[in-house]
């Protein structure tokens with residue numbers, strides 16, 4: 001009997017093959033039998049021996065040719081060397097009289113749970129790295145954990161099914177044999193998903209428990225773009241997906257050929273396509289992939305994993321370097337989007353019942369305005385005339401933008417703009433070099449979309465964050481894999497909010513961008529242009545295909561499509577409208 005499973009798209013592409021289920025060793029559920037503790041000093045020495053051995057393993061893995069794999073294992077090494085983890089195990093051994101094995105198991109489990117319960121996709125992904133380290137430590141202490149033999153037996157053309165996968169498990173598998181990854185749990189920001197995207201392996205996550213009960217060897221198709229797994233597909237389905245797969249490969253090759261050319265619609269409208277960048281490595285790739293610059297620089301990484309915020313000088317050096325990397329393009333720096341779901345160690349976050357509805361984004365920045373002031377000051381310095389050379393001495397001709405996340409009221413816009421104006425005025429009064437920066441707001445809370453006509457005259461641009469807009473409009477936690485599929489930005493409810501924002505932007509004559517993940521799906525591009533978006537910022541690898549999709553668009557047709565989509569009942573109907581017939 002053919003079966004269809006829906007999950008969250010984690011890496012695009014189509015894979016056609018046979019199922020192979022890998023039974024993950026579940027850290028939380030499969031407790032090793034703990035032996036009675038020896039003298040604390042002996043237990044401590046055993047733990048130190050395990051740490052040293054795991055460190056050696058990670059050093060070898062950091063040498064991996066694939067820079068992403070190397071980076072993940074380097075980050076795992078940093079976690080392993082973090083005194084918090086080591087001290088917690090030490091305390092469990094010396095203060096609670098636990099053996100090394102039990103202490104390690106407890107501390108790893110507690111740390112992973114802490115990350116998972118932060119309610120953020122990013123940190124949930126890091127919890128898997130902690131479990132990964134835990135498994136390595138336990139293995140050094142004689143516990144049989146991940147079954148590497150099972151992974152090595154994966155036959156060619158496999159769609160690998162698992163509850164979740166650590167980076168160690170994935171890198172032990174023969175990747176060339178894997179045509180798709182189907183996970184019962186996990187999130188699109190886990191390292192396994194990042195690696196799958198970089199290797200071009202289609203992946204779907206949050207497919208649910210039932211996929212773990214499928215028989216090995218059954219024929220299956222995975223559609224990473226739409227988040228679907230078809231088990232025992234019909235011959236018609238196999239034919240359809242084989243053709244689609246061939247078409248996707250050809251489309252990608254042709255899009256890459258034209259990636260450096262600007263994206264004009266058929267009727268001649270230029271649509272700037274920017275890239276979202278989450279790290280310095282991504283900023284470096286923006287121009288080579290053909291993007292017109294960075295439309296969303298998530299700056300959280302600059303503030304996390306350190307004891308205090310980066311200084312103005314440090315931030316200015318970073319932004320200046322980035323401005324040099326996107327020379328001639330645009331660099332949109334998002335103000336620190338911390339709080340609640342993205343905690344920053346040195347900010348004293350109060351414990352919140354509902355972190356997603358709490359002191360986050362601009363709310364936190366207004367409560368701790370020094371963070372906002374310093375970030376803006378750093379950018380003004382970079383934009384100053386005659387101060388715009390990067391560390392290599394190259395002149396920087398980049399247009400700088402600054403945008404505020406999680407805006408929900410007009411008052412927040414006024415307050416933040418007031419603060420930023422004060423910063424510029426103070427810099428001018430002190431004779432500090434200071435350039436002009438365009439300031440915009442993210443529209444990611446429904447109230448902001450509803451108030452967009454009142455906000456538009458106060459800002460230089462809008463950027464719609466559909467990841468959050470969908471979660472808030474549909475009251476659906478985007479990190480909760482059991483309901484995350486409901487937070488579909490193609491819901492007509494979200495589309496209406498997008499349309500309202502675009503209309504408000506057009507009336508005020510300001511650009512309206514969209515920087516949520518949905519912009520990276522080429523099939524959705526005609527709809528987005530029809531709703532009135534004037535530019536898009538998309539995940540880096542999606543840039544060439546999105547530019548190609550723009551080139552296929554005719555704006556009159558796009559507007560008609562948007563009208564039809566707005567009349568649909570649900571996201572499924574909208575998708576049906578967009579899919580090529």
Ligand code: PEP
Nearest residue numbers: 444465466467468515516
């Ligand atoms: C969004 O919410 O759509 C967005 C781009 O911001 P983030 O995903 O970083 O919350």
Ligand code: MG
Nearest residue numbers: 444465467468
């Ligand atoms: Mg957001």
